[in-house]
Every structure is written in C-alpha cells, then in structure tokens.
Amino acid sequence: MILVCIIYRRFDGNQFPPTKFSLGRYGLAINLGALAYLSVTLVFCFFPAVPNADAASMNWASLMFGGVLAIAFGWYFYRARFEYDGPVEYVRKDVAMD
Numbered sequence: 001m002i003l004v005c006i007i008y009r010r011f012d013g014n015q016f017p018p019t020k021f022s023l024g025r026y027g028l029a030i031n032l033g034a035l036a037y038l039s040v041t042l043v044f045c046f047f048p049a050v051p052n053a054d055a056a057s058m059n060w061a062s063l064m065f066g067g068v069l070a071i072a073f074g075w076y077f078y079r080a081r082f083e084y085d086g087p088v089e090y091v092r093k094d095v096a097m098d
Contacts, residue, residue: 003038007031 003005009016023030046062053059 001033003035007035 007028010031046058046059046065048057050057
C-alpha cells in the first residue's frame with residue numbers, strides 16, 4: 001500500500017522531502033516494476049500446489065490472510081481507532097507547548 005502511495009505522489013507532482021537515500025530519476029521505474037512484481041506474486045501465493053487439491057494438499061494461505069485481515073479490521077474499528085493519534089497530533093502538541 002505504501003508503494004501505491006509513493007507512485008501516486010510522484011504522478012501528482014508533489015515533491016518528497018530531502019532524504020539521505022534516493023533512487024534518483026529511476027525511482028518511478030523501480031517503484032512501478034516492484035508494484036508489477038508484487039501484484040503477480042500476491043495473486044500466485046494463494047494458488048494451491050497441485051491442480052486438483054483436496055483439504056490435505058490445499059494452500060490455506062488465502063484463509064489465513066482473510067482471517068488475519070478480518071481480525072485486524074475488527075480490532076481497528078472496535079478499539080484501535082480511538083487510541084492512535086498519529087504524527088500530526090504529536091506535532092500539534094509540541095507546537096502548542098511552546
């Protein structure tokens with residue numbers, strides 16, 4: 001998801017703040033290549049190892065991924081969204097203290 005945000009920001013025209021490490025002018029091409037590779041990899045990681053899989057040889061990664069995702073979203077909407085302030089809130093608290 002972070003990679004998609006970086007690519008969007010490059011197409012949007014906004015500049016990144018200066019950093020110690022930069023991919024330079026090839027950064028967008030590298031990020032697009034990484035996104036293409038990860039998209040294909042994410043699809044194929046949920047396929048079973050054999051064509052006609054039974055319960056014993058099935059790849060249960062999709063079930064586990066969906067289960068963890070459901071638990072994470074449930075926890076976020078139940079409690080975590082009330083606990084996280086985010087970096088902007090920390091900056092505002094620091095500025096208000098001065």
